[in-house]
Amino acid sequence: MANGRIREAINTLKASGVRITPQRHAILEYLIVNMSHPTADEIYKALESKFPNMSVATVYNNLRVFKRAGLVKELTYGDSSSRFDFATTDHYHIICEACGKIVDFTYPGLDEVETVAEHVTGFTVKNHRMEVYGTCPDCKNNTIKN
Amino acid sequence: MANGRIREAINTLKASGVRITPQRHAILEYLIVNMSHPTADEIYKALESKFPNMSVATVYNNLRVFKRAGLVKELTYGDSSSRFDFATTDHYHIICEACGKIVDFTYPGLDEVETVAEHVTGFTVKNHRMEVYGTCPDCKNNTIKN
DNA sequence: TATTAAATAATAATTTTTATAATCTGCTTG
DNA sequence: CAAGCAGATTATAAAAATTATTATTTAATA
CATH class of the missing domain: 3.30.1490.190 (Ferric-uptake regulator, C-terminal dimerisarion domain)
Structure with missing residues (x-):
């Protein structure tokens, strides 16, 4: 189930000295639960209600953090924006x-x-x-x- | 040698009803001769001297034309801009x-x-x-x- | 609980790519 | 070989995505 995955991912982050903020938790959860390949903007829009004043930059920053930790892969096609895939x-x-x-x-x-x-x-x-x-x-x- | 390749590419374009303009010729030549994977902007800068008033849009348009004709492939990575590879x-x-x-x-x-x-x-x-x-x-x- | 380094938010700025509209030109036809 | 037209180019402008900046806030540690 998803909860295990999330916990696992969080441990991976903690292990490499990354702080667990509510925003990070939410982005990870979104990626894992939805099992989709969203753009940064899609993630931002999806979390807007929970975090009324989250910034798009935060989404980008954290996706980069996750990517560096090997938790997320970036998919780029010819079209406009990158998509992000939780690396299961x-x-x-x-x-x-x-x-x-x-x-x-x-x-x-x-x-x-x-x-x-x-x-x-x-x-x-x-x-x-x-x-x-x-x-x-x-x-x-x-x-x-x- | 490169000349043959260029002529071949031009024939492919003509066959699918694409006009051969000097700009198109130059872009093709650049891709084939240099055998690199340039960005649209790199191509633009390289041809600036020969075509002092060429527009960046022309480069993009023509790369799209070439891509549709199967002559060029678009390579996208996480970084800023797409690169284009002549499909040999x-x-x-x-x-x-x-x-x-x-x-x-x-x-x-x-x-x-x-x-x-x-x-x-x-x-x-x-x-x-x-x-x-x-x-x-x-x-x-x-x-x-x- | 206080401290501190790191994260967030809110812009702003950059960069890449596409759209628009007026002008020009390659190519076909007569 | 000249004329005409569809398509191409220019020159902007606009849109869209991503990154940079800085002041403020906060997670984790002791």
């Missing part, structure tokens, strides 16, 4: 080019790519990112679409 | 998290990922994107770095 289990994303929908899927063992890349380039590899693009079932039906 | 042969990118350097490397056959994703999600897949993150040899040496 390893999974990849498939994105509909028509409507922008993001669906998670799992795929095992792309670690070999990292190994190969290390050998070929001399880099020390930390992680990788992979996304698949296409058209979702809904948009395939709605043929009357751009 | 299939290759992936490894990015240094310390200095931002982008190095190309080839890796065969990730088509299976697309197939799996199609089956699992019901999407129709068009293509995929994959990047590896780490530290480049230069930055590994310069330990005195953020």
Whole structure:
């Protein structure tokens, strides 16, 4: 359940000397409970009622903190704004080019790519990112679409 | 050599009814000759001398045109601005998290990922994107770095 | 509970990208 | 090879996202 995840995440933060503020708790909770891939602004809007005077900068700052702690991944596409994904289990994303929908899927063992890349380039590899693009079932039906 | 590539790209554009303007020619040439991953602004600055009154909007517009024609791919990272890569042969990118350097490397056959994703999600897949993150040899040496 | 370093809020500023409208030009047709 | 038109470019302006700044507040520690 979500509570465990939240507690776990908070411990990770505490361990690296990050203070737990109500705002941080709320942002983490939002990410974990909703299991979505929100933009910073979506998070801000969602928490506006609980924190009437929270600042957008706070959302950005904390997402950056979470990202540095490895709790959150930033997803950037060609469009306007970044999206943020709570880094639970390893999974990849498939994105509909028509409507922008993001669906998670799992795929095992792309670690070999990292190994190969290390050998070929001399880099020390930390992680990788992979996304698949296409058209979702809904948009395939709605043929009357751009 | 680069000339062939440019001519080829221009034919692709003509075939899909896109006009060849001097600006478009120059942007294509820049992408192909430099084999880099420039931002729109870098392209703009590089061509400023040849086209003293070119507009940044032109660069953006044309990159979008090229992208739609499949000649160019947009690379977006967490940082500020998109980068654009002339789509030659299939290759992936490894990015240094310390200095931002982008190095190309080839890796065969990730088509299976697309197939799996199609089956699992019901999407129709068009293509995929994959990047590896780490530290480049230069930055590994310069330990005195953020 | 007092202290202090870190976090927040409230702007402001920057930066990237897109929209608009007037002017210009590549390309096709006659 | 000249004319005409659809599409392209310029020059702004506007929008949108993100970062910087600074005064105020607060979480965690002793």
